C-alpha cells in the first residue's frame with residue numbers, strides 16, 4: 126500500500142508531514158543565511174571584478190560632497206521642503222541610526238538566541254506526558270493557517286532584508302569586501318533587499334491586520350491567566366498550568382503584534398508613501414523629512430523588539446514544544462496536547478461534546494480514534 130493511500134491521521138503520514146515541515150523550516154533558515162550571497166549571482170562575478178578595477182569614483186558621492194561643500198542648486202519640484210537640500214536633524218538621525226541602533230541590535234538578537242540555546246540545552250523540549258492516542262482536536266482553520274504562514278514567511282523575508290539594510294555596511298560588507306567581486310555582490314544584494322522589502326512589506330501588513338481581526342477575541346485577559354503567571358507558565362520544571370484557547374504567554378505575543386507590529390506597519394507606510402503621491406495626499410499628516418526620520422527610528426526599534434520576541438515564538442512553536450507545529454501545519458492537535466497545554470479550552474470543547482462528535486475528519490473510520498474514550 127502506498128503511503129498516500131493511508132488515512133491522513135495514520136502515523137506514517139503524520140511522520141511524513143512532520144518530516145516535510147521540519148525540512149521546510151530548515152530550508153527556510155538555511156536560505157536566510159545564504160540569501161545575501163546571492164548578490165554574487167545578481168551582480169555577475171566577471172562584471173563585478175571589472176567594476177572594482179575601475180578608478181574609485183562614485184558620481185553620487187561626488188555630488189553629495191559638493192552639496193556638503195556649500196554648492197547651491199534649485200528645485201523645480203513643488204512639495205513640502207523641496208527647497209531644503211540638507212538639514213542638520215538628518216545628520217543627528219543618521220548618527221543615531223549608525224550609532225546606538227547598529228551597535229545594540231545585533232546584541233539584542235544574539236542575546237535572545239543564546240538564551241534560547243541555553244534553555245534548550247538545560248531544560249530540553251517541552252514533551253507530551255501521554256503519547257498521542259490518535260484523537261485529534263481542530264485548532265486552526267485553513268484560512269487562519271494561510272494568514273499565519275503568509276505573514277510568517279513575509280516576516281522572515283522582511284527581517285533578513287531589513288537587517289541586511291541596517292547592518293549590511295557593518296556586518297556584511299567586511300565579509301563580502303574581502304572576496305573577489307564582493308563589493309559589487311554586496312551592492313547587488315543591498316538593492317535586492319530594498320526591492321524585496323517593498324514587495325513583502327504590504328503583504329505582511331495585510332497579514333498582521335487580518336491576524337489582529339481574527340484572533341483579538343481569544344486574547345483578552347481572562348480568569349485563568351493569573352494562575353498561569355503565578356506558575357511562570359510552566360517554563361521551569363514540568364508543571365502545566367491550566368489555560369484557555371490561548372495561554373498568557375501567547376496573549377503577550379499577540380499584543381506585541383498589535384503594538385510593535387502595527388508600529389512597524391504604520392511607520393513603514395509613512396516611509397514609502399512619498400513615493401506614491403496619491404497615497405501621501407490621503408494621509409492626515411504632511412510627511413516632512415523630520416517625520417520620516419522619526420518613522421524610520423520607530424520602524425527600526427519596534428522591528429528589532431518584534432524580531433527578538435519572534436525568535437522566542439518560533440522556538441516555542443517548533444523545537445520547544447512537542448506537537449505545537451502540527452496544529453499550525455495540519456489544523457489539528459492531538460487531544461493529549463490540547464489537554465496538557467490548554468486544559469480549560471479542551472474541557473470546554475469536551476463539555477460541548479465537540480471532541481467526541483467530531484474526531485479528526487481525516488480519520489473517520491480509523492479504529493484507533495473511535496476506541497479512545499473521552
Ligand code: HEM
Pocket residue numbers: 264273276277278280281336340343344371375376378379382435438439442443449450451452453
Ligand atoms: C517560522 C516561523 C513561525 C513558526 C514556526 C510559528 C509557529 C506557530 C505555531 C505552532 C502556532 C500555534 C500555537 C498554538 O497552537 O497554540 C503559532 C501561533 C501564532 N503565531 Fe506563529 N509562527 C511563526 C512565525 C510567526 C510570525 C512571524 C508571526 C507574526 C507576525 C506569528 C504570529 C502568530 C500568532 C498571532 C499566533 C496565535 C497566537 C495568539 O493568537 O495568541 N507567527 N505560530
